[in-house]
Amino acid sequence: MTEGVGMAVAGWVVVFVVGFGVGSLVRVVVFRYAVPAGAPPRRECVGCGEVVVAAGGVVRPLSVRGRCRWCGVRVGAAPWVAEVVTGLGFVGAPAVAAPVWTAVVWWWLVPFAVASALVDVSVRRLPDRLVGVAGVGLVVILAGVAVVQGRPGAFARAAAAGVVVGVVHLAMAAVGGMGMGDVKLAVVVGVGLGWAGWSCVLVGTGAAFVLAALWVAVALVTGGPGARVPFGPFLIAGACVGLAAGGA
Numbered sequence: 001m002t003e004g005v006g007m008a009v010a011g012w013v014v015v016f017v018v019g020f021g022v023g024s025l026v027r028v029v030v031f032r033y034a035v036p037a038g039a040p041p042r043r044e045c046v047g048c049g050e051v052v053v054a055a056g057g058v059v060r061p062l063s064v065r066g067r068c069r070w071c072g073v074r075v076g077a078a079p080w081v082a083e084v085v086t087g088l089g090f091v092g093a094p095a096v097a098a099p100v101w102t103a104v105v106w107w108w109l110v111p112f113a114v115a116s117a118l119v120d121v122s123v124r125r126l127p128d129r130l131v132g133v134a135g136v137g138l139v140v141i142l143a144g145v146a147v148v149q150g151r152p153g154a155f156a157r158a159a160a161a162g163v164v165v166g167v168v169h170l171a172m173a174a175v176g177g178m179g180m181g182d183v184k185l186a187v188v189v190g191v192g193l194g195w196a197g198w199s200c201v202l203v204g205t206g207a208a209f210v211l212a213a214l215w216v217a218v219a220l221v222t223g224g225p226g227a228r229v230p231f232g233p234f235l236i237a238g239a240c241v242g243l244a245a246g247g248a
């Protein structure tokens with residue numbers, strides 16, 4: 001019994017360490033894409049010009065302290081956030097993944113979710129590259145699973161949910177108050193939640209709006225910044241709530 005608990009804890013620690021390591025790549029991705037709209041993805045430190053992402057995609061890791069290794073200027077995500085949140089996301093994935101092998105799907109999505117949320121918080125936009133790669137990868141993985149496990153129904157439901165959630169958010173973008181980056185992310189979230197079940201879709205997308213509304217309300221009361229909140233992080237947080245609560 002105790003031995004079993006020890007093994008489980010050891011497993012979690014290993015998964016967290018792997019997630020923490022992937023998080024250091026997330027830090028580089030945030031550094032690269034947290035640039036104003038229209039600007040090319042960043043390669044060099046803004047302080048000293050030291051190359052972080054070389055041509056050909058070779059990456060020099062950034063410090064977890066959120067400062068340039070060479071000149072000490074603040075770059076990219078806040079200290080420890082990318083690494084710790086990705087690590088926790090990796091540990092949490094099996095808890096929301098039912099059956100447990102679908103943790104692979106969420107492990108694929110966690111780094112993109114953390115990177116997208118951090119970029120959105122930083123520059124109020126969701127890079128197409130991040131959302132696109134996450135979405136295409138998700139569809140490929142789910143299609144493979146649907147074939148291997150003979151679950152065409154789940155795949156069809158995921159696709160349908162992606163369309164429905166996308167159309168709903170597109171309508172809200174047309175009214176205003178939501179960017180096209182949010183709509184694209186909503187499609188990916190819809191596909192992921194749709195695979196898990198329609199109840200997850202309902203709870204997850206509803207939770208995104210409830211969380212965003214709460215955030216704005218608190219911001220209004222406390223006088224903090226809240227009028228123009230990025231919606232991406234709420235979409236992602238809502239999806240986590242949907243997966244944890246909806247449990248199809």
Ligand SMILES: [Zn+2]
Nearest residue numbers: 045048068071
């Ligand atoms: Zn520097």
